[in-house]
Structure formats: structure tokens, C-alpha cells
Amino acid sequence: DVKVTQSSRYLVKRTGEKVFLECVQDMDHENMFWYRQDPGLGLRLIYFSYDVKMKEKGDIPEGYSVSREKKERFSLILESASTNQTSMYLCASMDYSGNTIYFGEGSWLTVV
Amino acid sequence: DAKTTQPTSMDCAEGRAANLPCNHSTISGNEYVYWYRQIHSQGPQYIIHGLKNNETNEMASLIITEDRKSSTLILPHATLRDTAVYYCIVRSSNNAGNMLTFGGGTRLMVKP
Numbered sequence: 008d009v010k011v012t013q014s015s016r017y018l019v020k021r022t023g024e025k026v027f028l029e030c031v032q033d034m035d036h037e038n039m040f041w042y043r044q045d046p047g048l049g050l051r052l053i054y055f056s057y058d059v060k061m062k063e064k065g066d067i068p069e070g071y072s073v074s075r076e077k078k079e080r081f082s083l084i085l086e087s088a089s090t091n092q093t094s095m096y097l098c099a100s101m102d103y104s105g106n107t108i109y110f111g112e113g114s115w116l117t118v119v
Numbered sequence: 120d121a122k123t124t125q126p127t128s129m130d131c132a133e134g135r136a137a138n139l140p141c142n143h144s145t146i147s148g149n150e151y152v153y154w155y156r157q158i159h160s161q162g163p164q165y166i167i168h169g170l171k172n173n174e175t176n177e178m179a180s181l182i183i184t185e186d187r188k189s190s191t192l193i194l195p196h197a198t199l200r201d202t203a204v205y206y207c208i209v210r211s212s213n214n215a216g217n218m219l220t221f222g223g224g225t226r227l228m229v230k231p
Contacts, residue, residue: 042221049206055219113160
């Protein structure tokens, strides 16, 4: 059974478009994360959120923003997509104790 | 925040034990060590986690050194399906919440 759901598995967008990547978890977790993954670079943290309306920058926040209006939903926003944002994006959620962490299946974004 | 260091790649013969090392020399007393693996094009899969004591589950064993500066993930009888990238991560805590900090990962190749 799927616990972290990413809305789109594969997307193709044009340079300059606004892009929304949605992530929903059904486990009532406080913490949610957005990563991107690129060959040779591993997983890099973009943003995370530890509560509704709270957000913190990760290691590579430039060019991204996030929204956490409801506890179960954490959105990643690319205000103006660029080709260097072509990547696989992974969402994760974690309860406060840190003992359960789940990842979504990933969203492959291509910006042309 | 504690960081982790892992070898870039390792090979293992099918049926033999795979021992994957991880260094986390700056780990603090309340931080857990987690292991995840990622098969191509999928989200990371949880394997095991621990704080001080060695842990074992149906997938693997986790050996943590007494000083907690390093750990080893052991897959007792590796199969071809265990070929994946294995991530050793340390759960960090700060005022903003619980971050997940990934190391570079080890690409394990299980060979017949």
C-alpha cells in the first residue's frame, strides 16, 4: 500500500513554465522533505517542512519554493523552470521521532 | 549536522555476505544511523536503523562500533536483486526539526 504519493511520475515542461510537484502522505507525519537526484550527485535536499506553514531551506533551495498549507500535502514549486532543473524529484515524510521514514516513487521532470 | 562517507562502489558474489561500511565520525549522541537502498528508477527503500546496539531484521544486520563513528550494513546472503545503491544516512535534529542528511551512497553490484 502506498503511503507517500507523488502526483506526477513523468513530466515534460518548457523553459520558463511554472511547475508544481505535489506530494501527499497519509500517515499524519509532521516532517516532509523534497530532494532531487542526479547521476553522480546522489540525493540533495531542496527544502523541508516540520509543520504546517513552516519551511526550511535545504542544501540547494535556489530556483525552488515550497508550500505546506495542510499537514498531509507538501508542494514543490519551480517558478520559472530551467533546463538545469531536469532531474528526478523525491518526496519523503517522517514522524517526529524519526523512526519511520517513507519515500515516494519519484517524479521525473524534463525541462526543454 | 553529521555527515556520512561511503565507498562509491562495491562488488559481491551472489550467495556471499555483502558488508557495506559507513563513516559518520561527527555523529552526536542522540542521532540514529539509517540505511536505505534504491533500485534504479524507484524511491529509496528502508532497510534498517540503529542508535548504539547492533540490530538485525529480515533484510539485514547493522553493526555499529562502540564509539559510534562508523557502522557496517551486512546482507548475509546477497542475491542479484540486492544490486542497488545503498545509502547510509544520519538523522539530524536542530531547532527547525528533523533533517535527513544523505551520504553519497555505495553502488553494490551482486555478480553471479
